Amino acid sequence: MALELYLDLFSQPCRSVYIFARTNSIPFDLRKVSLLQGEQYGEEFGRINMMRKAPAIRDGDFCLAESVAILQYLAEKFQTPDHWYPRDLQQRARVNEYLSWQHTAVRAHGSKIYWLRLLIPKILGVEVPQDKMDAALEDLNGSLKLVEEKFLQDRPFIAGDHISLADLVAIVEIMQPVGSGLDVFESRPRLAAWRERVRVAVGTELFDEAHQEILASQEMVKDMDASKMQVFKPKILKLFL
Amino acid sequence: MELYLDLHSQPCRSVYLLAKKTDIPFHFKLVDLSAGQQHGEEFGKVSMVRKVPVMKDGNFILTESVAILQYMVEKFPRLVPGHWYPSDLQRRARVNEFLSWQHTALRAHGSKVFWFRAVVPVVTGVAVPKEKMDSAVEDLKGSLEVFQNKFLQDGSFIAGEEVSLADLVALVEIMQPVGTGLDVFEGRPVLSAWRERVKKEIGEELFDEAHQSIMNVDRLAKTFQDNGMLEFLKPRIQKMFT
Numbered sequence: 001m002a003l004e005l006y007l008d009l010f011s012q013p014c015r016s017v018y019i020f021a022r023t024n025s026i027p028f029d030l031r032k033v034s035l036l037q038g039e040q041y042g043e044e045f046g047r048i049n050m051m052r053k054a055p056a057i058r059d060g061d062f063c064l065a066e067s068v069a070i071l072q073y074l075a076e077k078f079q080t081p082d083h084w085y086p087r088d089l090q091q092r093a094r095v096n097e098y099l100s101w102q103h104t105a106v107r108a109h110g111s112k113i114y115w116l117r118l119l120i121p122k123i124l125g126v127e128v129p130q131d132k133m134d135a136a137l138e139d140l141n142g143s144l145k146l147v148e149e150k151f152l153q154d155r156p157f158i159a160g161d162h163i164s165l166a167d168l169v170a171i172v173e174i175m176q177p178v179g180s181g182l183d184v185f186e187s188r189p190r191l192a193a194w195r196e197r198v199r200v201a202v203g204t205e206l207f208d209e210a211h212q213e214i215l216a217s218q219e220m221v222k223d224m225d226a227s228k229m230q231v232f233k234p235k236i237l238k239l240f241l
Numbered sequence: 242m243e244l245y246l247d248l249h250s251q252p253c254r255s256v257y258l259l260a261k262k263t264d265i266p267f268h269f270k271l272v273d274l275s276a277g278q279q280h281g282e283e284f285g286k287v288s289m290v291r292k293v294p295v296m297k298d299g300n301f302i303l304t305e306s307v308a309i310l311q312y313m314v315e316k317f318p319r320l321v322p323g324h325w326y327p328s329d330l331q332r333r334a335r336v337n338e339f340l341s342w343q344h345t346a347l348r349a350h351g352s353k354v355f356w357f358r359a360v361v362p363v364v365t366g367v368a369v370p371k372e373k374m375d376s377a378v379e380d381l382k383g384s385l386e387v388f389q390n391k392f393l394q395d396g397s398f399i400a401g402e403e404v405s406l407a408d409l410v411a412l413v414e415i416m417q418p419v420g421t422g423l424d425v426f427e428g429r430p431v432l433s434a435w436r437e438r439v440k441k442e443i444g445e446e447l448f449d450e451a452h453q454s455i456m457n458v459d460r461l462a463k464t465f466q467d468n469g470m471l472e473f474l475k476p477r478i479q480k481m482f483t
Contacts, residue, residue: 050387050390050391051342051387051391062331062334064334064338065338065342066337066338066341066342067341068337068341069334069337069338069340069341072333072334073330073333073334073337076330076333077330089312089315089316090301092311092315093301093308093311093312096305096307096308096311096312097304097305097308099341100305100306100307100308100340100344101290101304101305103341103345104344104345104349108345135480146289146290149289150289238376
């Protein structure tokens, strides 16, 4: 049985796994899990990942969740080029440092902006108080500042001269608020230049394909059947507001 | 090697415990969080993120406990037995899976309960509203349930039959709310049995020593006052509520 990737490209961590597998020509069967339709709550997916989150993989009998763990697993199993997850002690540490930090920083703050700007008002029909929006934006700006000043500095990529898992995980998260109409690259030329380097390194066609859905979010919400999401409304409001 | 630590902090405890247990030589550099030392000029030169733990190995500075633990395992193969971060692909994946998940689950929820029970009332002089407290405790219970049902299951440890970084990180995070008097082990025999196994692997004396400050957290009130920290902490706590 081939490697199965359970993904929804609306989700940032799904995109990093997808791009990594495709750019390294890792053979896999794509199993789409539509998160906005609540498919992660289905019985079959529950057997793949009881936490009911994407991405998840099934490799033979082995099921694995958490994109960071999945990326580390795939890099090792398929012996991808060293620069993705360098064997050099200090370079690998730089990658691990970013992969650890980002959970409660860029990922959290980028996700929140996407929900507050788009999904909560447009799909749940709830107005977001301005002070919460401002606070969320301030947090995102703080995280992006650290990406530029600590993690990138004057290097072409986070770990040095070559792209690694850190850049891949970083870019997919930073693209999320862009999908909600907030162009975070506009006033950040260094970040924009890095984005282009990452895009070229993974393959521009692949990068654009992977981001097609998220970048069409504002159009998507207009036609979306919001009924399936209503049941999650209280949980979502508690989480973000 | 220098380790910048404050043992009130969970990720500092995991780094400290691995280094001490495996005899990795290091200098303990205290960054007193209750005195706001992480915001000082000197520490700012070490790390602009202004968080602990931080490792300084020669000129190489590294933040993030997970990255530091992974670095120490790799750098000192003769000191750190392989089971701490197994080289077997699937076992390592299990460790990595937990280390990734815990940031926004066990760590986030345990920290929040700690802040709500031990810090907020001390700084603001008012208890956290019942609804918010109940919600935070509920989230913690949810994480503990996932931890038991998915990560521990029937194994002795997260990665199988041997203790690893995952168990170490899990336990220091779970101890945080325990320090405030919320005994999450009560009524959870599977979790308690696992705790005992992990404590034994680390060494009971070492474990207790590392957890001394957090288990005496009622002293925090006086410490904050003595250090003039109350006014400094108030706006930060306001932000936690918005």
